[in-house]
Amino acid sequence: MIVEIGITTAVSYLVGQIFDYSTQKGIEKIVQKVLPKDTFQTELAKTIYKTIDEFETKFPSIKDRNKFPFYHSQILLEHYSMYILFDEKRHSNDILKKELATNSNIIEPNNEQLESFYELFKTNANSNEYLKKLFVEENYKERIFDISKNLQVIDKKLDSVIDSLKKLETLKSAKAKFKVNADKFVLPSFELLEADYYFFLKEEVEQINNCVERIKTDSDNYFLLTGYPSTGKTISTLKIHQQLTKKGFEVFYLNISQNLSFDKFKSDLNKLSDKENIVFIIEDIHLNLTFGAEILTLEEEFPTFKFIITSRFLSADVRRDTQNNIDIFKQLEASNLKLESFNTPQHIYNKSVGIISNCKSYLVSQGIQREIGDIKKAIENAKGNLYKLAWMLQYWLENNVQLSDITEKTIEDHIYRKYLDGLNQNELNKIHQFATLYAYEIEFLADPHQIESSKQNGILFKNENDFHSFMHSMFARLLLDSIFRANATLNARYRNDRNALYLKNIEDYLIDIIGDSDGFVENIYSFLYNIGISDNINLFNKILSSETVKKQFFKYVYDSKQMDSDQLVNLIQLIRIFAKRSFEDYCNSLYFSNRNLIEILKRGTKNASAISYIETHKNNFKDLKNKSVLAPFKPDELKDVFRKASLNSLTLTIRLLPNNELRTKAINVLSIEEWKQKFNSDIHFGIYGNSLAELKKVKPELATTILKTVDVKKVSAKIHYQKFDYITKTLSELKEIDFATTSEILSLVDIKVLKRKSKKASIEQIGIGLSRLYDIDQSVSKEIFEDLDIDFLSNLFENKPLTAFGHILKEFKKVGVSKAQKLIRHTLEKEFVINKLNSAKITTVDLFTFYLLFSQLDIRKEGQELLKRVNLDIIEGRVKSSKINHSVQLVNAINEIEPSYGKKLVKLIPDDKLIKVINDINTEITALPSIFLYLKNVDFDNAKRVYNLIDNITIIKKCLVRKFRIQPIFNSIKPLYSLDNEKTFDLLNNLFAHNVFKNKIKEADIENFINSVSIAFNINEKIAENIIATYSESLVSANNGEIQFAKFADALYRLSKINKEVVNTLLNSFIPRLEKDIHSLTFYQLKAGLCALAKVDKVLATRLLKMIPTEELKKKSEVLLVDKKNIEGQLGEIKCVNTEIWKSLKDHLK
Structure with a gap:
């Protein structure tokens, strides 16, 4: 008992030191919340008792009633605890013995006993994660015990952490974000979410849960959440945040804007780089797609960080980032939470019903009784707009009326009374201007004296950049509707052209801000870009034609130091897509006659891309086609731009130039040494291979020279931060440039890293990745494949379409036939396989791709057994009802497994259907080989019979179609020759009677011609000679190139x-x-x-x-x-x- 009290006293003393310290720092509540004093004391005592028990087993103590063992000493326990937990300097055994000797009641230890006790204590303490980590919450989380040298170092570290968090320039903590949202959200969104009453569709919940689970299991670093305006993007991220917080993650938010500094963002990330379980929610990436493309490059530098990126849904044309040819939507397709997929009328209706029902339940829980009335009518009144529905519910809360009686007019009148009543005409005009801008998420400058009453009403929010905004872009649109409804004069004048009113408001705002000066508003670029990416093409064209807008915008272009290459390329891209009539004017002003062009192209990330983008598209415009894209540059200026350009941007730009002369000029701007330095100074593995591959297409010897001089150790070290798919893709690209260097890079990578990363990849990425590695080093590929558990791989197929089975298992077969066979056999035992094959939704493509596996993997017996278990009616139904080319492929796949059943199936395809399809004008000549080859494989006589039912003139007409060159024609005819030599020879002779066909031969490029001769020679030498003779006629023509x-x-x-x-x-x-x-x-x-x-x-x-x-x-x-x-x-x-x-x-x- 005395012993236990002594140990407990020692532990209490140590714990007391820690918690006294926390009180001094003012963080005692935080520490006690996550690390209760009693719990920590218990864990430390438990570790000490365990160490004593193990030590006494190894070294039975000398019994002495008047003394106690050294390991019960507070002096020793305190010292070892401080050393092991805090990394404080360890005393020598001699010093410890002297300190222990000051207490005559301690049995003196020898050196072996001290060392043995120390090692046991160290092992037990290090295995107790509770002792090793002190999680400090709120806005930060830090590993105190791991980092600290002593209590004084802990003191400095916490000061540093607190200071760094205060200094975050771009990121906001979740707490700060929630506070902002609480002010901006309408009742049914934020309050219902907080009270756990907000309604999410089942499909949305599945996506959210899947996202959280994948973050928790560390399977992905990036997630994309897209949706149309007011479909719940922000509320979904808040729900994700709630779930992540419960699982111990810290969440930070970043609001995207056009002038957001990526360097400052990276600086913030560096301040948090030694933390774990950090998630960043990046909002509204559609406002700065280049920023989004750059975020995708952060995985190598910050491999433990997770990024959830939200964006308004954009069309493919708008969203593609031309700088790196990176479409972040496509890059993150596998990790995309697609809220726009729930934008169908039925989804919106179901979600609206759920929101209304949950809101009523919430109000009841608050003691408020409200009637819904006709719920269908209520939903119709919201016009499919969830934001508008939120305002209806807010009004419902405040007024005892039936929900179905609240109309659009009710809400617009309510908003007008709440926010606009009492404003003088000048203030109202200002709000009208501001609402026009923020309807397109354009922030605005507001004079506090002019809109004081509006600010008091909570209508405006001042941002950190001194610009103002409304609570939501959709709220700005509601304000516009409210003002328009309340003003009869506006209604009469602009009823048929609201965009003319919006243009007037925008011009009035710009004039009011700048006056008679020769300046520009700081965010003038966002006026053009934000409206450009919206659906309002008419307003975009009006804006581009406005002299007021153009005056300020081009003043910004020519005189501002903020205009950069990203803005230039983005805008030219939008104008080309949505305002072709303005393209020549803006292209000239922004590029060919831009006195500030060189400085603009030195800034941003699309430095070189402007050159290739304009060169690619200028030839479609009369006034631009004869202009040289390199004309604005002096030699040294072009060199400066290229030096600034990102590696991938530069190589892609060169490849996109339309001819070798321009490409060679561009390449020669930088010397070989400069190219080497550009590639090797800061290797970004994710784009390294792609950049070299682009260069190889233009100047292969330069690509080879660069790769041969690369620091292979540096490149291989980068692999440890990459996903399996990126690793194998890049190595595959490098292999095509220099095999020896690529092999050396791969040999330097720890295979354990590749094995670990392969287990976090998708089944498709594993398959193609192993295939890529096999082409470099078969032993590496085989070892990784063998390390992957059969059941693990099999389960990855569960959520994949059957078409994926064929493609993936084909890759596995290449690496290891035996294991690929075992994998398909094991997978066939899974219930989900039979369920997929018997599903009414299964497609013919799914079926023939899957059944073809059994012949490809040489496991026909298993295929025969499977056919006994599946519903054959589905197979036969698909053969009868599908397109002919799909039907014959399915019959062929089954025939490879069970020939007797294949012959039965082919008879289900009637002759008249076959002939009708082949005769159809829409069935092209290139479609015939597959049809007849598959028929031939199943039943040669039947295929020959069908071929002879087709008139040669039908096939000749297909050959003469303008789009087809001679090589695909001969490729298509070759299989027909094997069915009937005489009929096909006659067909070819008749072809030569047509001048159209002869002209195809004469106009063929040289490679097409030679390949066609080769094919024809294998059919009939005379046909080949006819082709050569016809082509020779063009060789002697004076006009022939x-x-x-x-x-x-x-x-x-x-x-x-x-x-x-x-x-x-x-x-x-x-x-x-x-x-x-x-x-x-x-x-x-x-x-x-x-x-x-x-x-x-x-x-x-x-x-x-x-x-x-x-x-x-x-x-x-x-x-x-x-x-x-x-x-x-x-x-x-x-x-x-x-x-x-x-x-x-x-x-x-x-």
Whole structure:
């Protein structure tokens, strides 16, 4: 008993120190809430008792009634507790012995006993997570015990944490966000949510719960929540926040605006970087899509942070970020909470019913009785607008009327009385202007003297940037409707053109703010952008044509230091999509004649993208098509812009330029060393491979040079922060550039990391990822595959369509046939497979993709057994009712498993249906091969019989359709030849009687032509000779353009591996034309083409090269001087043709 009291006293003393400290800091309530003093004391005592028991088992203590063991000493327990929990400096054993010796009642220990007790105590304390962490809540959460060296260090650390949180520049805590929302929300949203009465659809709850679960299990870092205005985006994020908070997460909010600094946002993230369980809700990303694209790059730097991004639903044209070709909507499709999918009339009706019912229940709980009346009428009065419904419910609360009696007029009159009554005309005009702006989420400047009464009514909210806003953009629209309804003059004048009124309000606001000065409002850009991304195309065009708006906007463009490349490209993009008539005017003013262009392009993230975007689209406009996109730049200016440009932006920009001349000029703006530095200075793994792949398409040797000089250790280290899909995708892209370097990078990655990451990927990402790795290192891919549990993989299929089975298992088969077979066998035992196959909703595509697996994986026996378990009526019904091309594929898939059943199924497709489809003008020639190949696989005689029922003229007409070139035509005819040689030969001979077909041959590009000859040669040599003869007619034509020499030679080389005889025939026909064109080729075309030709016929390649006079050839070769360091490499293709000429050129270029 005395011993226990002694230990308890020691523990109490230590705990007391901690809690005395918390009181000094003023955080005692927080600490006690999350770490109750009694609980902490109990846990520490428990650890000490456990250590003593284990120690006494190992070292039985010497019994002495007058003394107690050293490990009961408060001195020792206090010291070890402080050292282990706080990392305080540990005393030496000698010092401890001296301190223990000051108490004559302690049995003195030896060094072995001290060390052994210490190790036991350390192990037990470290295994108790409760002792290791002190969670300080409210706006921050910090690991005190892990970080602190002693109590004084803890003191400094907490001061630092508190200060850092006070200094967050862009982020708001959830508490602050809730306070703002409490002021802005109408009753049925915020109060009902707080009281747990807000209604969510079952589908919404599933999405929200799924999002929370995936955050909790660390399966995703990014989530996207999209929806139309007033469909519950904000309330859904608040619900997610509530659930996350209950699970121990800390939530911060970020409100997006056009001038939001990404650097400041990252600075805030860095202040929170040593915290765990942090979630950021990024609101209204549609207002700054570039910011959204940049957020997607943060995963590598902040791998533990989770981001929930909300956005108004936008069309694909608007939302695509041209800077990185990143569409954040597409990138996050798998993690998208799509509220817009619940925007159907039925969903809105069901949600409205739920909200009304829950609101009534809430009012009853508050002792308020209200009648709904006709609920259908009430919902109709809300016009499908949940925000308007919220105002109806607010009015219902305040007035004892039936809900169904509250109309749009009731609400508009109520809002007018509540917020606008009593305002003088000047104040009312101001509110009208402001409401027009904020209906499009444009913040505004408000004179406090002019709108004092409005502020007192709670109508306006001042933001941190000194601009004002209303509680919601939809509230601004209600204000507009209220003013319009109350003002008969406005109603009469603008009834048929409300946009003219809105334009007047916008112009009046701009004039009132700026007056006669030559300035501009600071957020003038958002006037154009916000209206541009709205659905009001008419107002957007009016705004673009307004002299008042243009005056201030272009003053901003030319004189402001805020205008950047993102704004320039975004606006040009919107104008091209929604206001084509203004495109030339704005393109000229923003780009070609913009005196501030260079400075604008140095700012933002779309630095180089402006060049490729305008080049891509200018040719569609008469006044722009002849302008050079590089004309506004001096050489050094372009270099400055390219240096500022992000890596992916730059490489994508170069690839999007329309011709090799422009691409080469763009590439040569930066030296090879500058390119290396750009790629290797700050490697962002997620875009590294894609950027090199883009560069490879234009200048492969530069991409290879860069990759070969990369710091492989640095690249491989980055992999640890990436998702499995990003890892394998990037490695796959790098493999195509330089296999050896990619293999080395992969070899430096700990395979345990890849195994762990694969288990967090989707089944599709695992399949394609393993396939990509297999192409680099089979052993790595196989080891990861073997480590994945069969049941784990099988369960991942449950929520996937049956079409996914085929694609994914095909990849698994590539890595390991045996395990892929085991996986499908195991999955077939799952009830969900049979349920999917027997579902009335199953498609024919699902069926044939799934059943084809059994032949692909060579497990036909299992397929036969499965056919005994499923509802065959569904299969037979789909064969009868589906499109012919789908029906024959399903029959073929079943035939591969059970031929007898396949032959039975094919008879379910009537001849008249087959013939009708084949004869149909909408059935293209390219659709015929699949139909006949599948029929042939099931029953050759039946397929031949059907083919002979088709008139050749029907097939000829399909061949003559303008859109089809000769190669797809011959690809389509080839399978028909195997069914009936004579009929097909006759068909081809008749084709040559048509000038349309001959013209297709003459107009074919060289690669298309050669491939067609190859196909035709395998059908009939005479047909191939006819094609060559027809094409030869164009070769001697004076008007015919030059042969694409490099493509021609490369195609010949590939064909020579298959059929040398055809190649010889082609060369004999082409020699005269090659001799004629050889002088007009550029040096790049010449060296690439001759090198490929030398692999086919080196004698001919040498003869063609020698036809060019030496001085002429030297002159051509001087284009290589732009990259002097790589001259020898560039001349390598000449060396493979003739070493003597290669040496001559090499000496000349020195």
